[in-house]
Amino acid sequence: MRNIAMKVSYDGTAYHGFQTQPELVTVQDELEQAILFLTGEKVKLTSSGRTDAGVHAKGQVINLQTEARIPVDRWCHAMNSRLPDDIVVWHAEEVPAEFHARRSAKRKTYRYTIRCGRFMDPFKRRFEFHHPGKLDVESMRMGLLHLIGEHDFTSYCSTRTASVSHVRTIYDAYIECEPVDQELQSYAMHIFVTGNGFLYNMVRIIVGTLMEVGEGKRSSNAIGEILAARNRSKAGPTAMAHGLMLWEVFYDKEAKKY
């Protein structure tokens, strides 16, 4: 039995999230169908974690057990030739038997993109939330700093969560702004958050609250005060799914190259 790991990018617009759900089209279904065509095996693949409906991924990681002898450098093209063109497998390798895409993951980075300014970019509209008004980026940057470290993130977690512990560690959280597009009178603001794990809707609630900081409705300190309150109702709204992208997943040195 070989353990094959792959890195996958997908445009999540057309899918009801990553994870298989009865009666709905998901990214996992598409991947498992491609594997079935390829190997004849009905596998249940493992991912680094689900992504919600409408959320995208640049570097989702999956793994699966297979008897297939297809050389590892053929997997990508073999998979892509059977996948719809909104899903691309761009790396495959054989990994140790104990590698598990979710349990072995040490860190994950998410990116949330806001297009700030007058006009949205119709060529990026599937991946950018449009905020027509001004946002104070420096206040947002200051706000993000309150999240770094190990905290109870109950305030920034959907009440529909199934997680018992709400303690997570955020290693890094920062904002990169692209230059202003003069014609569209707007620019893309990318919010990157890296942590050892994320609760249900965590990044989207952080971003929804952060936008209120950027709008001047809350101070940057409010991000810390909300955190301390451990109460979802203190935070802002959940930002829309389509601005969110699972950016990268990091593994141990052993299972590295990831």
Added chain:
Amino acid sequence: MRNIAMKVSYDGTAYHGFQTQPELVTVQDELEQAILFLTGEKVKLTSSGRTDAGVHAKGQVINLQTEARIPVDRWCHAMNSRLPDDIVVWHAEEVPAEFHARRSAKRKTYRYTIRCGRFMDPFKRRFEFHHPGKLDVESMRMGLLHLIGEHDFTSYCSTRTASVSHVRTIYDAYIECEPVDQELQSYAMHIFVTGNGFLYNMVRIIVGTLMEVGEGKRSSNAIGEILAARNRSKAGPTAMAHGLMLWEVFYDKEAKKY
């Protein structure tokens, strides 16, 4: 009567081209419907020129005659609030009565994008033609030079054209390459062509032929030889529509600001 000109970007994926056609959804229909909602007027708008099914535009220019007294700085938002999100109006101004988006146009630039290398980018797949093999960019650049100047472009024009004269002037034609995306092992190659006008499928046939130069199937000199032959069958295939974008339209100094 006021003459209002607007600049429009659109993702052409969902449309049967720019120009109104019976029974089919087109960009022009969407724009005219938005204008009808806004002004109560059933206008027939003028564009700088049609774009084919699946072709995009960054800077399409349109104009229309209207009695509506909506201030010009409100047009963009008023239009966008009534348009689907794959069409964005990002500039509007009142222009002299004699301004005509097609007849007043002096130059147009088209951009054709090829993603060269192993994997396509799923987030840009609607706007990039994927060429998995290697392309010799320098040969393609040399090939393009043969097109600059005033020529009879019969060889690079669909036989279904309705144009009487096939003589056009190309002012500029060059290639810009983005840095390689290490993960996708591919890069975007943008082919820009500027001319005083373009025949039916002209840019797509140029690009289709140029790809054969890039693949080493033809020499860069072949681009000039094919031009001289004035025979469509000497040129290569018509490149796919989705890589093409009407980039910018240039007008006279009088009707300038365009």
